[in-house]
Amino acid sequence: MILLSAPMAGVSDRPFRLLAREFGCDMTFTEMISAKALSFNNRKTEAMLKAYPDERPLSAQFFGREPNRLAEAVKAAVCAGFAAVDFNMGCPAPKIVKNGEGSALLLEPSTAARCVEAMAKAAGGRMPFSVKIRSGFSAGRVNAVETAHMLQECGAGSITVHPRVREQFYSGHSDWDIIRRVKEAVRIPVIGNGDIHTPEDAKAMLERTGCDGVMIARGALGNPWIFARVKAFLRDGISPREPDIAERMATAVRHCRMLTEFKGSLGLLESRKHAAWYIKGSEGAAAARNSINKALCLHDIEEILTRLGSRASF
Numbered sequence: 663m664i665l666l667s668a669p670m671a672g673v674s675d676r677p678f679r680l681l682a683r684e685f686g687c688d689m690t691f692t693e694m695i696s697a698k699a700l701s702f703n704n705r706k707t708e709a710m711l712k713a714y715p716d717e718r719p720l721s722a723q724f725f726g727r728e729p730n731r732l733a734e735a736v737k738a739a740v741c742a743g744f745a746a747v748d749f750n751m752g753c754p755a756p757k758i759v760k761n762g763e764g765s766a767l768l769l770e771p772s773t774a775a776r777c778v779e780a781m782a783k784a785a786g787g788r789m790p791f792s793v794k795i796r797s798g799f800s801a802g803r804v805n806a807v808e809t810a811h812m813l814q815e816c817g818a819g820s821i822t823v824h825p826r827v828r829e830q831f832y833s834g835h836s837d838w839d840i841i842r843r844v845k846e847a848v849r850i851p852v853i854g855n856g857d858i859h860t861p862e863d864a865k866a867m868l869e870r871t872g873c874d875g876v877m878i879a880r881g882a883l884g885n886p887w888i889f890a891r892v893k894a895f896l897r898d899g900i901s902p903r904e905p906d907i908a909e910r911m912a913t914a915v916r917h918c919r920m921l922t923e924f925k926g927s928l929g930l931l932e933s934r935k936h937a938a939w940y941i942k943g944s945e946g947a948a949a950a951r952n953s954i955n956k957a958l959c960l961h962d963i964e965e966i967l968t969r970l971g972s973r974a975s976f
């Protein structure tokens with residue numbers, strides 16, 4: 663069983679990944695990276711394609727629809743020292759789909775096949791190559807099993823299935839039965855993804871689908887402990903306790919510090935959303951969130967989080 667921290671645009675940057683790793687996940691992913699922007703030497707995109715030795719195994723996730731650009735992106739990832747590459751065939755965002763990328767490729771199997779063949783060839787057996795899909799584009803066009811077959815034939819080394827259709831975006835519940843059907847249909851490893859928020863959810867997905875590993879996205883927002891808790895539950899069968907408020911806030915402070923250290927003023931701004939995830943559901947969360955959104959420096963954010971951690975009032 664492999665436990666993965668999902669690729670998340672705007673979230674799975676180095677600080678997020680380092681914490682996920684520290685708390686026990688086996689592998690992390692970059693935010694999705696545009697193969698096209700990379701080919702135009704876009705500076706921001708190039709900065710995302712940075713592999714750090716202390717993050718191995720880190721996978722670079724690409725999106726695009728042009729086989730040659732995608733192959734070049736894979737080669738760049740090999741050169742940069744990534745441990746693996748992933749192809750995004752699941753993104754539902756309108757700006758991606760309107761370009762025929764992400765989940766739009768579920769509607770174009772022959773284009774998708776050419777992209778996957780080109781990427782597999784560029785990876786050349788030198789590094790693991792995975793593809794991440796949804797169950798289909800719309801309720802009437804659920805084609806995960808056919809897509810998975812095609813991906814296997816085109817050289818994908820493993821497949822991650824997020825069993826929602828594109829038109830659902832992130833609403834409703836994922837249909838884990840589709841993960842099971844994909845697993846039964848292919849020889850390559852299948853990773854299950856969707857709605858894992860507790861250790862019990864992870865165990866249930868593994869049991870119900872037979873998948874080879876699980877990937878957690880939203881369940882890890884402000885909650886890197888989920889990885890350690892899943893691991894412990896699968897090992898011992900005992901549900902580990904949740905971290906208390908002091909522990910949560912201490913990690914939130916650390917996360918905000920790392921964001922500011924690695925990303926400067928952008929990191930400070932991004933600290934707001936991460937801090938909001940860490941404090942969600944705790945007493946005094948609304949007031950603390952308001953204060954954090956007005957904070958002008960890291961020190962102020964740290965103070966608010968620390969005060970919340972000691973349960974002092976605002």
Ligand SMILES: Cc1cc2nc3c(=O)[nH]c(=O)nc-3n(C[C@H](O)[C@H](O)[C@H](O)COP(=O)(O)O)c2cc1C
Nearest residue numbers: 668669670671693694750824856857858878879880
């Ligand atoms: C904020 C956010 C950003 C995401 N960005 C990506 C991405 O860049 N690449 C990708 O393959 N999936 C992306 N996803 C989808 C997740 O990886 C995952 O498939 C989905 O959220 C379902 O898993 P969950 O129920 O554990 O959240 C994103 C999801 C969220 C919530």
